[in-house]
Amino acid sequence: MVRRAEPLTPSYVPRFKSRLHDERVAAWLGIWLGVAFTSAFVTGLISHFMQQPPGWLMWPSRPVNLYRVTQGLHVIGGLATIPLLLAKMWTVYPRLFQWPPVRSVGHAVERALIFVLVGAALFQVVTGLLNISYWYAFPFFFTSAHYWTAYILVGALVIHVVNKWPKVHRTVMKHPEDGLNRRGFLLGVAAASGTVAVTMVGEAFSPLAKVALLAPRRPGVGPQGVPVNRSAYAAGVSLAAANDPAWRLQVTGRVQRELSFSLEELQALPSHSARLPIACVEGWSAGATWQGIRLRDLLHMAGVAEDARVRLISMEVRGIFRTSWVSSRHWHDPLTLLALSVNGETLDLDHGFPCRLIAPNRPGVHQTKWVRQVIVV
């Protein structure tokens, strides 16, 4: 096979002299990025379908920390991808000025797809980074935009991999390693990704919490030592409403007998404790010891079908997470509690006083706070 000479850059573009703008470096960075984006896509889909499960999908309640791990990988891995992506695009930047800009129809399509790939990749890391730092600078709802753009990114990536595979194969797998310069550069990029990961990972992996100097969250910082995603103020739940003596937890719907408990009556029921994490979709997670009534016990008391689905309603007045679904697998799990206390203290209002759901392997936004009603469907 005759190898075509690299297209020349026009004379008005300054010469790129560094040896690092070459195929070998681009190939290695490309391989790393391929792995990183695939991991982000898979963990992202897990999170998406955990939050919006289609009817046929019965999500397991175990292992307890599964979501914590997948979502931590998604967010912290995604942050560590930023240096890789920037380095890769720096390496191939001279090709932006290739001359002639378009050689054939096929080449035009390929370049258009590169635009799609670069745009989607930048869009995902920029919106992701802004979202975990709670800086909503973009004019759209994050979740759906990030979700659908992921498909565009993966599609463009598949085509890119097919197009570049022969080149990667030739430069990475057939040539012997040479030149310390390249190795030094790749090591530097890896060090940049590693530093980002190390200064962030403690927001999910608490033994490293002290090193998480740049993470938007820190386990242990928050009321009763647990961070809060949505405060009572933001959810529109006042202390007066939560403290109202007329407050009752109601169990209704398709039950043999409807139940209604005051807070004192709930406290008198058999209580269990569970060590469970709040694992947030933004990547942070923090473990805590929760105490309360097993949802299973409550539903058996009311008399429900074993495969019933349950809907929890919060006292929140606004927001899409006012209610959540609990599948039969989750409510059968003995670790699934309607918690009344955390780390030995009555729940703080921001943690859902008087009563909140806490269940294993479940996104934080679905651990409904300020529960007032359990509806069996």
Next chain:
Amino acid sequence: MKTRITAYAIGAGFILLGLWGVLTGTTNPRGWAFWFAGAVIVHDGIFVPFVLLLGALTTRVPASHRRFVQATLLVGGAVTLVALPMVLGFGQRADNPSILPLAYGRNLIIVLSVIAVVAVVWTALARHRKRSDDPR
């Protein structure tokens, strides 16, 4: 050739699915397009030229110190970029002090200092090793 065409079809399918989702399932497709294209324009038109300029400047640093400067800029620059939204702190909320609870400006300076120290030690060790390898 057959696998190639299959892969192209899969890739195109994903792209079309994503575009359809953006058009029908997001709250502001026009804003989305603005950010999608805007990210490329800002990156290719402003960010990379700035990095290239910085890189060109490092070639004026004496050869003995160049590696150290380049490594520090590479790692430190990437970390600074990722930490920037935390340092700027636009996400802070009065009702929820557990969001962005740390002194990120100070912490970034600490992290950058550690990076610089590591780079100094690394370069010194490399130079020492090279010198001791030299036959005299």
